[in-house]
Amino acid sequence: xxxxxxxxxxxxxxxxxxxxxxxxxxxxxxxxxxxxxxxxxxxxxxxxxxxxxxxxxxxxxxxxxxxxxxxxxxxxxxxxxxxxxxxxxxxxxxxxxxxxxxxxxxxxxxxxxxxxxxxxxxxxxxxxxxxxxxxxxxxxxxxxxxxxxxxxxxxxxxxxxxxxxxxxxxxxxxxxxxxxxxxxxxxxxxxxxxxxxxxxxxxxxxxxxxxxxxxxxxxxxxxxxxxxxxxxxxxxxxxxxxxxxxxxxxxxxxxxxxxxxxxxxxxxxxxxxxxxxxxxxxxxxxxxxxxxxxxxxxxxxxxxxxxxxxxxxxxxxxxxxxxxxxxxxxxxxxxxxxxxxxxxxxxxxxxxxxxxxxxxxxxxxxxxxxxxxxxxxxxxxxxxxxxxxxxxxxxxxxxxxxxxxxxxxxxxxxxxxxx
Amino acid sequence: xxxxxxxxxxxxxxxxxxxxxxxxxxxxxxxxxxxxxxxxxxxxxxxxxxxxxxxxxxxxxxxxxxxxxxxxxxxxxxxxxxxxxxxxxxxxxxxxxxxxxxxxxxxxxxxxxxxxxxxxxxxxxxxxxxxxxxxxxxxxxxxxxxxxxxxxxxxxxxxxxxxxxxxxxxxxxxxxxxxxxxxxxxxxxxxxxxxxxxxxxxxxxxxxxxxxxxxxxxxxxxxxxxxxxxxxxxxxxxxxxxxxxxxxxxxxxxxxxxxxxxxxxxxxxxxxxxxxxxxxxxxxxxxxxxxxxxxxxxxxxxxxxxxxxxxxxxxxxxxxxxxxxxxxxxxxxxxxxxxxxxxxxxxxxxxxxxxxxxxxxxxxxxxxxxxxxxxxxxxxxxxxxxxxxxxxxxxxxxxxxxxxxxxxxxxxxxxxxxx
Numbered sequence: 023x024x025x026x027x028x029x030x031x032x033x034x035x036x037x038x039x040x041x042x043x044x045x046x047x048x049x050x051x052x053x054x055x056x057x058x059x060x061x062x063x064x065x066x067x068x069x070x071x072x073x074x075x076x077x078x079x080x081x082x083x084x085x086x087x088x089x090x091x092x093x094x095x096x097x098x099x100x101x102x103x104x105x106x107x108x109x110x111x112x113x114x115x116x117x118x119x120x121x122x123x124x125x126x127x128x129x130x131x132x133x134x135x136x137x138x139x140x141x142x143x144x145x146x147x148x149x150x151x152x153x154x155x156x157x158x159x160x161x162x163x164x165x166x167x168x169x170x171x172x173x174x175x176x177x178x179x180x181x182x183x184x185x186x187x188x189x190x191x192x193x194x195x196x197x198x199x200x201x202x203x204x205x206x207x208x209x210x211x212x213x214x215x216x217x218x219x220x221x222x223x224x225x226x227x228x229x230x231x232x233x234x235x236x237x238x239x240x241x242x243x244x245x246x247x248x249x250x251x252x253x254x255x256x257x258x259x260x261x262x263x264x265x266x267x268x269x270x271x272x273x274x275x276x277x278x279x280x281x282x283x284x285x286x287x288x289x290x291x292x293x294x295x296x297x298x299x300x301x302x303x304x305x306x307x308x309x310x311x312x313x314x315x316x317x318x319x320x321x322x323x324x325x326x327x328x329x330x331x332x333x334x335x336x337x338x339x340x341x342x343x344x345x346x347x348x349x350x351x352x353x354x355x356x357x358x359x360x361x362x363x364x365x366x367x368x369x370x371x372x373x374x375x376x377x378x379x380x381x382x383x384x385x386x387x388x389x390x391x392x393x394x395x396x397x398x399x400x401x402x403x404x405x406x407x408x409x410x411x412x413x414x415x416x417x418x419x420x421x422x423x424x425x426x427x428x429x430x431x432x433x434x435x436x437x438x439x440x441x
Numbered sequence: 442x443x444x445x446x447x448x449x450x451x452x453x454x455x456x457x458x459x460x461x462x463x464x465x466x467x468x469x470x471x472x473x474x475x476x477x478x479x480x481x482x483x484x485x486x487x488x489x490x491x492x493x494x495x496x497x498x499x500x501x502x503x504x505x506x507x508x509x510x511x512x513x514x515x516x517x518x519x520x521x522x523x524x525x526x527x528x529x530x531x532x533x534x535x536x537x538x539x540x541x542x543x544x545x546x547x548x549x550x551x552x553x554x555x556x557x558x559x560x561x562x563x564x565x566x567x568x569x570x571x572x573x574x575x576x577x578x579x580x581x582x583x584x585x586x587x588x589x590x591x592x593x594x595x596x597x598x599x600x601x602x603x604x605x606x607x608x609x610x611x612x613x614x615x616x617x618x619x620x621x622x623x624x625x626x627x628x629x630x631x632x633x634x635x636x637x638x639x640x641x642x643x644x645x646x647x648x649x650x651x652x653x654x655x656x657x658x659x660x661x662x663x664x665x666x667x668x669x670x671x672x673x674x675x676x677x678x679x680x681x682x683x684x685x686x687x688x689x690x691x692x693x694x695x696x697x698x699x700x701x702x703x704x705x706x707x708x709x710x711x712x713x714x715x716x717x718x719x720x721x722x723x724x725x726x727x728x729x730x731x732x733x734x735x736x737x738x739x740x741x742x743x744x745x746x747x748x749x750x751x752x753x754x755x756x757x758x759x760x761x762x763x764x765x766x767x768x769x770x771x772x773x774x775x776x777x778x779x780x781x782x783x784x785x786x787x788x789x790x791x792x793x794x795x796x797x798x799x800x801x802x803x804x805x806x807x808x809x810x811x812x813x814x815x816x817x818x819x820x821x822x823x824x825x826x827x828x829x830x831x832x833x834x835x836x837x838x839x840x841x842x843x844x845x846x847x848x849x850x851x852x853x854x855x856x857x858x859x860x
Contacts (some may be wrong), residue, residue, distance in 0.1 A: 080580065129713065224660060228715045239828050240705030240727040241643060241805030250709050254673050286659030288719055289712035290669050294548070296647045296707040296725040298832060306715040308659040328447050349715065386660030413717060 025175075026373050029408060029432045032169045033425055040165045040428070041143070041421060043067060046124075047157045048150040049143035054095065057123050057187050060157075061104050064123065064185045067164055071171045073106030073183065080187070080198035088201065090396050092192035092351045103195050105204060106183040108167065114178025114439045117363075118206035119167075119431070120196060120389060121160030122189030124150035126413050133415035147418040152365060154407030158419035159212025159427065160185060162406055166431035179439035182206055192350035196389035201395045208363030208438065212357030212405025212427060213388045214412055214419075215293050218291050219371065220403040221364055222275055222383035223390050224283060225311035230304060231256055231323060232344040233292070237301040246299030247337060253303040255335055256328075256343055260285050260307070263327040271312060275383040282383065283310030313356040321347060352387025355394035355401055362436060363400055370434035375426060385409070404430075444594075445792050448851045451588045459847070460562070460840060462486060463580045467560035467569040471762060473514065476542050476606050479576075480523050483542065483604045486583055487592035490590045492525030492602065499606070499617035507620060509815050511611035511770045522614050524623060525602040527586065533597025533858045536782075537625035537818060538586075538812035538850070539615060539808060540579030541608030544571035545832050547634030552834035566837040575825030577838035578631025578846065579604060581825055585850035598858035601625055608808050611769035615808035618757040619816045627782030627857065628812045631824025631846060632803075633831055633838075638790065639822040641694055642784055643702060644730035644810050648743060649723060650675055651763040652711070656720040664757060665718030668711050670704055672722040674754055675747075675762055679704050679726070690731060694802040701802065702729030723765075732775040740766060771806025774813035775821055782819055782857060794845060804828075823849075 023031075043063070052060035061077075068075050080098045085091050095101075104123075110116070128138035128151045136142050138151040148158075167181060182204055186195030233253040238246025264285040276282040285307060292303025311320050328345050331338040357364055371379040386409060390401035408421035442450075463481070471479035480496075487494050499517045504510050513521075523542075529535070547557035547570045555561050557570040567577075586600060601623055605614030652672040657665025682702040695701040704726060711722025730739050747764050750757040776783055790798040805828060809820035826843035 226660065226716070237833060239805060239832055240703060240707055241645065241729060241803075242828055243703045243705040244699040245829060248706070250676065250706055253709075254676065257669065257673065280663040284660060284662045286662040286716065286718060287667070287669055287712075288659055288715040288717050290672075290719070290722065291709035291710050293706075293725075295545075295832075297645070297705065297727040298707050299705060300707055300709070303709065306712075307444040309644075310660060384660075386658060409661055410664055413658055413714075414656060 025436060026433060028173055029169055029429055032173055033165065036165055036168055037425065039375035040161060043163045043164070044148060044157060044169065045141035047161065048148065048152055051137050051139050052123050052125055052152065053127050054188060054191060055101060057101050060123050061102055061185060064104050068106035068183070071168045073107050073108050073239035076105040077102050080194060084196060085198055085201065088197060088394060090197055090353065091194060091254060094186060094191055096348060098187065099188045099370065103187055103198055104185040105199065106335055108181040110177045110179040110439055112178060115208065116180040116182065116206040117435055117438055118182045118184065118209035119163045120184040120186060120209055120211045121156055121163055122195065122389065123185045124187055124190050125155065126190050129415060134176050135416055146422060147420055149416060149418045152415055153417055153419040154214040155417070156213050156405065156407065158407045158424045159214065159405035162212055162427040162431060165428035166435060169432045170435060175436055177436065177439040178184040181435060181439065185387065192352060193389045193392050194270050196392050196395065200392060205397055205399055209390065209393045209399045209401040210431065211388050211390050211401060211403045213403050214407030214409055215384065215403055216408040217423060217427065218380040218382050219367060220382055221357045222313040223355040223358055223388050223403055224313065224384055224386055225352050225391050226387045227311060227317060227347055227351045227428065228306065228308055228309050228318065228349040230306050230346045230348050233303045233305065234341040235299060235301045238299040240297040240299060243299050249300045249303040252337060253290065253292065253305060255331060256305060257287055258343050259327055260287060263324065267323070272298065273320050273383060275381065278382060279385055283312050285309045311354045313354045315354060353391030353395045354387065355391035357400040357402055361400050362441065366400055366438045366441065367402055367404060367434050370430050370437060374433050376427045443824045444855060445852060446767045447592055448747060448848055449587055451592055452584065452848050455584055455587055456844065459580060459584045459767045461488055463567060463576060463843065464560035466576045466580065467567065467571055468558050470558050471542050471544055471571065472546050473543050473607060473610060474520060476520050479542050480521055482522050483501060485603070487525035490587045492527050494816055495524040496521050500614060504613060504617055504620065507616060509772065509811060512607060512613040513610055513768060517606070520606045522606055522617055523604040524618065527600040527821050529596045529598040529858055531597060534627070535599040535601065535625040536854055536857055537601045537603065537628035539605060539621065539628055539630045540575055541808065543606055543615065544574065545609050548834060550673040554835055562704050563611045565841060566839055568835060568837040570835050570836055571814055572838040573633040574831035574836070575632050575826065576822065577826045577843045578633065578824035581631055581843045581846040582850060583671055584847035585854060588851045589854060596855065596858040600858065605808065611771060612808045612811050615811050616726060616815065619811060624816055628809065628818045628820040629850065630807050630809050630820060630822045632807045632822050633826030633828055634803065634822055634824050635827040636825060636842060636846065637799040637801050638786060639801055640776045641732035641802035642774040642807050642809050642822055643732065643803055643805055644736065644771050645727050645806045646730065646736060646739065646766055646770045647725065647727055647768040649725050649765045649767050652724065653724045653760040654718060655717040656722045659716040659718060662718050668719040668722040671756060672709065672711065674726060674750060675724060676706055678746055678750055679706060682743065686742070692802060694800065697801060698804055706724045730773045732773045734773060770778050772810030772814045773806065774810035776813065776819040776821055780819050781860065783821055785860070786821055786823060786853050789849050789856060793852050821854055
């Protein structure tokens, strides 16, 4: 039997246990700081499929020294990274398979039709926080390794599977795998690309804009200056910056993406009393960084735009908007479009799914930026699930897509590691 | 000696004790729910100047039934109103003198140069929360009564002095004096008018506008609809409403007021995560109500304006902005410009201060609205201190103005009560 068919048949054998594994993972609310129960399930699975296991809590004090470190936390005690290694016979190329175990909080529970951690299955979809982002992708990786293991397919190169913490807060978990010395000839991260292949990944940074006003009683509001009114000008300036930045992007991989590098102002908070003129508004947002851009250049662009506000309104000359970069940051990443790993993945996709893959640039960042920029590991993002549902109520994943992705992964791993 | 001179001379005698009284009152942080220590000082003073005293905690359950009742509290236990009565000989007109004991919280302490409750005096100004709004005014009333008492001036009409709770939250304290049966032929409220006479008082109401969006990941923000972007349209609609409402106002008493009935959006809060498209923004604000307007009409105007948003943006048709009226509400008030009490006050002002008083309409509400609309008591607002400093860090009052106001009050009370 051909490799493709053997994998295909074997996947079916593991179907039920795979669905059960995903359910168990989703049922663990592995938000930041609460990853251990979900990691324990991963560890159990890695043992079952015979991988050498490395479990460690990243050393906060040491990691903090790294220029690419970002984290809202102050310790990683109780939060372990898990790595499983399947040593190859030698002489082949190694592959790094990376998924994050952390999920974003469920948010407003009333918007969920069911318990966000029920992992309930309906019409071929499993519902729950983390199904798409990205326990489904992680389970697809595990299934691929399991199938290779079960079929006893010899591999020359190593498989390094990683289940990392803290992707959602900027990648401290993946950074810790890099500083621990893990590397490979290529990496795959099955974030929810909806089965598209993303050789380029957008980076992103968080900013805070503090807009000043002058307080006054609302009944004599003309004696004050509303920071809420002024913040409208600031929002408009950021909208304008988004327009000019995106007009510059000509990369064909972005042709289907309405706004390649969006600026999203996600939070606004200001004022303290309905009857008082607001003297401060804080805007918090995310700016996308194109794969070939440097984060420092983007910071300068934003700074320049904010400085230009003084031309629109003199108020800002004496009361400048304060710009701070805070919280999470995802480094952009890119792989050479002619890279063998990309060719192999595209080929495996075609072999398994009998169609051409869609190649695009990702509209969001992943830990792949750290792999490419810090560890020089060419990285591709490709996985089941969609970002339309990630971070949303009623997040789900199509179970069939998890199995399809696993089939592509298994095929690609065998081809790549024996290359 | 003429009345004017006798009062003038006597005020000097009480100067130091009056300053000390004001200091003691300011040093008590009488925010809502914490009025008792300040009220105790008032009671002590009322005893000293021989008034009959009435002290009671408003009955929440009973007061709550009143159509004009508003309060963020759920009980008034521990929060007493204090009334002092000086019965007249009969045959004269009675006067109600009303000041509120509650102060707004000090806010961001770092913006104060000194302890907000130090009552420190510098260059003739006493600094502290509540100096202008309105312990200075209350002390001016007490000094006026004390001087009349000390000079043994016979009065035909009654003086009813009130030190009430909860003005800052919409007037539950004053409403409780009305339901307890207190009334008079005229009332004076020495809110900080900067020694201007306000025969008309703006009312005001608080509104909340909830603007809906559609959540999405910030990297694909075009898949969502930003409630922050939509809230800009809502703010602009309220700005437009403010313009059209104020264009209609022709009252000459408003000629020096840049915006007679302002709309202030004082608070904005929305979104939960920098990387997520905000799906809800809450705007909270205050709308001024002109003296002759009904609150219900104003509510309808706002409703209409919010409904018109659907013409500017279809989004609002399926996702209407939610309008709620909440929290505080101050009823507008007006006294007949030919009313004898107003004439008497203007005359006393001229007699004492040797200049014409400025007559204006107040740009903010007071408990005077309740007096005029609920109890039919013609009310004038006139007092020392300014709203520029009220509700602000480093609030202060000019001590001389407190004494001047007391002099005007003493003169006016004698003239009015013996009329």
